[in-house]
Amino acid sequence: MAPLLLGVIGLVGLFQVLVTPKMLASLFLGNFLVDTLIGTLAGAVASGNPIVSYLLAGELQEQGISLYAVSAFILSWVTLGFVHLPAEIEVFGGRFVLYRNILAFVFTMIIAILTTLSLQVLS
Amino acid sequence: MKKQEKPFAFRGKYLLLVVIIFYGVFFLANSETALSALQKSATLLIKILPIFVVVILFTALLNYFMQPKQIADHLGRGSGARGWLWALIAGVISHGPMYAWYSLLEDLRSHGMRDGLIVVFFASRTIKIPLLPIMIDYFGWIFTLLLSFYILIGALVQGWILEIMEQRLR
Numbered sequence: 001m002a003p004l005l006l007g008v009i010g011l012v013g014l015f016q017v018l019v020t021p022k023m024l025a026s027l028f029l030g031n032f033l034v035d036t037l038i039g040t041l042a043g044a045v046a047s048g049n050p051i052v053s054y055l056l057a058g059e060l061q062e063q064g065i066s067l068y069a070v071s072a073f074i075l076s077w078v079t080l081g082f083v084h085l086p087a088e089i090e091v092f093g094g095r096f097v098l099y100r101n102i103l104a105f106v107f108t109m110i111i112a113i114l115t116t117l118s119l120q121v122l123s
Numbered sequence: 124m125k126k127q128e129k130p131f132a133f134r135g136k137y138l139l140l141v142v143i144i145f146y147g148v149f150f151l152a153n154s155e156t157a158l159s160a161l162q163k164s165a166t167l168l169i170k171i172l173p174i175f176v177v178v179i180l181f182t183a184l185l186n187y188f189m190q191p192k193q194i195a196d197h198l199g200r201g202s203g204a205r206g207w208l209w210a211l212i213a214g215v216i217s218h219g220p221m222y223a224w225y226s227l228l229e230d231l232r233s234h235g236m237r238d239g240l241i242v243v244f245f246a247s248r249t250i251k252i253p254l255l256p257i258m259i260d261y262f263g264w265i266f267t268l269l270l271s272f273y274i275l276i277g278a279l280v281q282g283w284i285l286e287i288m289e290q291r292l293r
Contacts, residue, residue: 002135003135003136003138003139004135004138004139004225005135005175005222005223006135006139006142006168007135007138007139007141007142008135008138008222009164009167009168009171010139010142010143010145010146010164011142011145012163012164012167012220013160013161013162013163013164013165013167014142014145014146014149014160014164016160016163017156017159017160017163018156018160048167050251050254051254051257054254054257054258054261057261057262058261058262061261061262067262067266070262071266071270074249074258074270075249075270075274078221078248078249078251079221079245079246079248079249081221084220084221084222086135086138087135087138087222087225088221088222088225090135090138091225091226091228091229092225092228092229092232092241096238096241099242099285099288099289100241100242100245100281100285103242103246103281103284103285104245104246104281107246107277107280107281110277111270111273111274111277114269114273115266115269115270115273118269118273119265119266119269122265122269123265
């Protein structure tokens with residue numbers, strides 16, 4: 001499994017250099033539903049330590065990006081990863097990976113929306 | 124039950140080859156950025172090496188001390204609520220990147236671990252206990268509490284849906 005992991009780590013390094021926080025912030029449009037979708041996709045494309053996702057999410061929120069999008073970004077950073085897909089498919093098989101990622105994608109959006117709505121109700 | 128030996132395979136050789144080609148092209152186009160990417164990868168590798176060691180040790184211990192039937196009892200078809208709970212707890216306390224856990228999960232799956240529980244494990248990994256204070260600091264404790272609660276419920280629902288999908292397709 002060493003070549004597989006080295007391949008993924010190599011890809012993560014490339015993405016960390018190529019996908020910058022500025023690039024991420026420029027993606028959001030201001031519509032909560034579209035931004036949740038963009039947040040999910042951005043988190044899935046970006047990769048690295050989860051602590052980086054919190055720092056980036058904090059920066060995004062300061063720039064006025066909605067909490068829907070920020071929550072989705074934090075969630076998909078860990079559960080989804082385009083960079084990991086080749087390795088995940090090789091280990092678990094295409095069908096399982098397809099189902100898992102579709103579920104993770106849909107639930108990332110649902111959880112982000114529910115969390116933000118609940119927070120609004122509570123506060 | 125005799126354990127089935129898997130033939131040795133040089134896993135991920137094509138992925139590694141493609142990544143090496145990427146780096147080669149990248150070095151020719153922009154050597155400074157390519158070097159920076161390589162440094163980030165090296166730093167990441169050094170950082171997660173201890174996790175790989177833990178995973179390899181854990182896999183070895185599991186194979187040595189537990190029979191496939193015991194694993195199937197805890198994480199297989201008949202594991203019931205206990206299996207879901209194990210997967211949820213394991214996901215929450217697991218550390219490091221997702222791919223560090225692939226080999227252990229692959230091993231457990233070959234011994235009978237349900238696919239639904241793998242989904243629960245991956246989905247509940249979003250809760251990072253050591254990072255919770257940072258999340259609270261950035262987004263507040265109510266947000267952190269709500270998010271964690273929905274993550275746990277969502278993880279279980281995802282596992283449950285996956286099992287239904289797999290049953291329907293069988």
